[in-house]
Amino acid sequence: MTSATDLPVLVIGAGPIGLAAAAHLTDRGLDALVVEAGPSAGTAVREWGHVRLFSTWAELVDPAAEKLLAPTGWTRPDPAVYPDGADWAEQYLQPLADALGDKVRYHTTVTGVARAGRDRVVDSDRENQPFTVHLRHADGREERITAAAVIDASGTWTTPGPLGSDGLPALGEKTHAERISYRIPDLTDPAVRARYAGKRTAVVGSGASAFTALAALADLAQAEPGTHAVWILRRGITGSTFGGGTADQLPARGALGLAAKAAVENGHASALTGFRTAAVETSGSSGATLALVSEDGHRADDLDEVIVLTGLRPDLSFLTELRLGLDERLQAPTALAPLIDPNQHSCGTVYPHGVNELSHPEKGVHLVGTKSYGRAPSFLALTGYEQVRSIAAHLAGDHDAAQRVELTLPETGVCGGVGLYDQPDTQEAGGCCGDPVPVTTPVTISLSAPAGGGCC
Numbered sequence: 001m002t003s004a005t006d007l008p009v010l011v012i013g014a015g016p017i018g019l020a021a022a023a024h025l026t027d028r029g030l031d032a033l034v035v036e037a038g039p040s041a042g043t044a045v046r047e048w049g050h051v052r053l054f055s056t057w058a059e060l061v062d063p064a065a066e067k068l069l070a071p072t073g074w075t076r077p078d079p080a081v082y083p084d085g086a087d088w089a090e091q092y093l094q095p096l097a098d099a100l101g102d103k104v105r106y107h108t109t110v111t112g113v114a115r116a117g118r119d120r121v122v123d124s125d126r127e128n129q130p131f132t133v134h135l136r137h138a139d140g141r142e143e144r145i146t147a148a149a150v151i152d153a154s155g156t157w158t159t160p161g162p163l164g165s166d167g168l169p170a171l172g173e174k175t176h177a178e179r180i181s182y183r184i185p186d187l188t189d190p191a192v193r194a195r196y197a198g199k200r201t202a203v204v205g206s207g208a209s210a211f212t213a214l215a216a217l218a219d220l221a222q223a224e225p226g227t228h229a230v231w232i233l234r235r236g237i238t239g240s241t242f243g244g245g246t247a248d249q250l251p252a253r254g255a256l257g258l259a260a261k262a263a264v265e266n267g268h269a270s271a272l273t274g275f276r277t278a279a280v281e282t283s284g285s286s287g288a289t290l291a292l293v294s295e296d297g298h299r300a301d302d303l304d305e306v307i308v309l310t311g312l313r314p315d316l317s318f319l320t321e322l323r324l325g326l327d328e329r330l331q332a333p334t335a336l337a338p339l340i341d342p343n344q345h346s347c348g349t350v351y352p353h354g355v356n357e358l359s360h361p362e363k364g365v366h367l368v369g370t371k372s373y374g375r376a377p378s379f380l381a382l383t384g385y386e387q388v389r390s391i392a393a394h395l396a397g398d399h400d401a402a403q404r405v406e407l408t409l410p411e412t413g414v415c416g417g418v419g420l421y422d423q424p425d426t427q428e429a430g431g432c433c434g435d436p437v438p439v440t441t442p443v444t445i446s447l448s449a450p451a452g453g454g455c456c
Contacts, residue, residue: 008033009395010133010147012110014041016088017369017384018153019096020062022103024392027064033147034100035108035135037154041097042089044157049086050186051212054256055381057081060088062385064392065096072099107138113150113365114321127363134318149364149395151388152319156312156370163204163308165234165276165295172280176290180280180306184213187220198226200302202292203269204277205309206233207377211260213307218263229269230300231260232292234276272300280306314371323362332374333358333367340376353383354390354405366391382407 009025011018014036025032036043053060058079066076074095077083083091097104112134118126131150135143160182164170173180187193197220203213214229221227263269276295283291283301292300314331316324327337336357358366366372368391369384386407394402 007130007146007148009149009151010035010131011151011153013153013155014097014104015044015153015155015369016042016093016381017388019093019100020065020385021151021153021368021388021392022100023062023064023068023096024388025395026068026100026103028392028396030392030396032103034104035110036104036106037109039106040094041104042093044155045085045089045093047157048184049084049089050188051184052082052084053088054082054208057083060381061092064389068099069096109136110134110318111136112318112321116146120321120323131364150366151391152365152367152371153369154315154371156314159313159315160308161310161313163277163280163306163310165278170277170279176280179290179304180308182308184209184309185216185307187216193220196220196227196305197224199304200228200230201305201307202230202232202300202303203307203309204232206235207309207311208256209309211256213309214263214269215256215259218266218268221268229263230303231264231269231271232275232277232300233271233273235273275300311375311377312370313375314367322365323360324365325360327374330374330376332372332376333360336372337374340373342376352386352405352407354387355394355402358387358391
């Protein structure tokens with residue numbers, strides 16, 4: 001049987017964290033193989049290439065990756081500049097993948113991972129077996145390879161959260177799929193611009209992606225009369241609704257929240273709070289528009305389009321034969337989940353973490369990057385780079401380096417409060433974000449002054 005030392009470490013996904021993992025493994029003298037379902041490095045990043053990141057280049061380049069790129073003549077972009085997704089992919093991710101050469105395979109989808117000759121039930125000699133990985137190529141050809149370890153950096157981009165507030169698709173969501181999008185619209189694309197210009201669009205979500213969409217639609221409204229956004233919020237308006245603002249140590253992220261707030265204040269958007277979507281129906285006498293119907297029967301009528309930005313979730317379908325230790329709520333590694341749980345007070349920094357927090361009962365398997373966060377939001381590239389640095393050190397047998405996790409993240413300037421994370425009508429004592437606005441029925445709110453009760 002082939003020795004595990006002769007086998008590569010399989011990395012799933014040629015995005016920022018997957019390529020960084022390969023760079024760290026290579027730097028440690030380990031053989032890495034990266035498989036990417038798309039046609040190029042950063043396939044998912046390119047799909048949101050029009051969106052500007054709230055991190056600068058200084059926070060987006062992994063040290064081991066830069067070391068690998070140096071001999072190629074690569075020039076690091078201005079560290080103070082905020083790139084968009086396309087810049088990140090074209091100026092960093094693709095050159096890094098090219099530097100890795102034949103260690104990266106494109107058009108290759110992982111369909112299953114298991115222990116060789118062992119399904120998840122079998123204990124006998126399990127940990128001594130390598131991993132078998134089933135692959136499907138673009139031409140339909142199937143392949144099975146063997147790996148010493150597996151680092152899953154496939155992300156969560158392909159599995160966005162649905163419109164329904166219970167985590168399932170709302171009734172009618174699939175029926176009206178042609179008028180529902182799960183991405184921030186690229187309004188520089190003429191076809192996309194025409195889709196939303198002069199239209200009434202619901203934006204469902206409360207994070208940075210929703211802020212970005214609201215700001216974009218507000219800009220469109222200034223050029224295209226009749227354009228209006230209806231911001232659907234499950235919670236009430238609190239001091240943290242619009243993020244950290246000027247208190248956010250990631251200034252670009254703080255500016256997103258301020259832009260969303262300005263969209264409401266300037267009349268380009270209205271906020272509908274305490275609204276938990278249960279169904280999508282036709283609206284109007286002719287049925288030409290859509291309506292969102294809440295769980296308590298309230299309606300948001302006369303909508304032309306719906307943009308759903310309710311977060312992302314991990315695809316675990318190809319890992320079912322592995323013994324993973326995942327938190328029952330977040331679907332994140334059990335040791336990591338308490339550090340990132342949005343149900344708890346989340347002001348300040350994410351505790352530095354590495355291989356200890358990212359290990360599973362199945363030895364040799366690690367979920368990293370946004371996939372390691374499961375359904376939790378607010379992942380930063382710096383976090384992922386530190387994750388794979390620690391894991392690569394561990395796999396190389398340098399356990400001192402693996403334990404030496406050192407990472408300082410910017411203060412978020414925001415928190416999720418305490419108690420139920422997105423419940424609009426629950427007030428808890430002791431929170432740092434002020435008391436939520438009590439909401440018993442959906443309310444349309446026009447804000448004319450900064451919301452109070454901020455923290456951190």
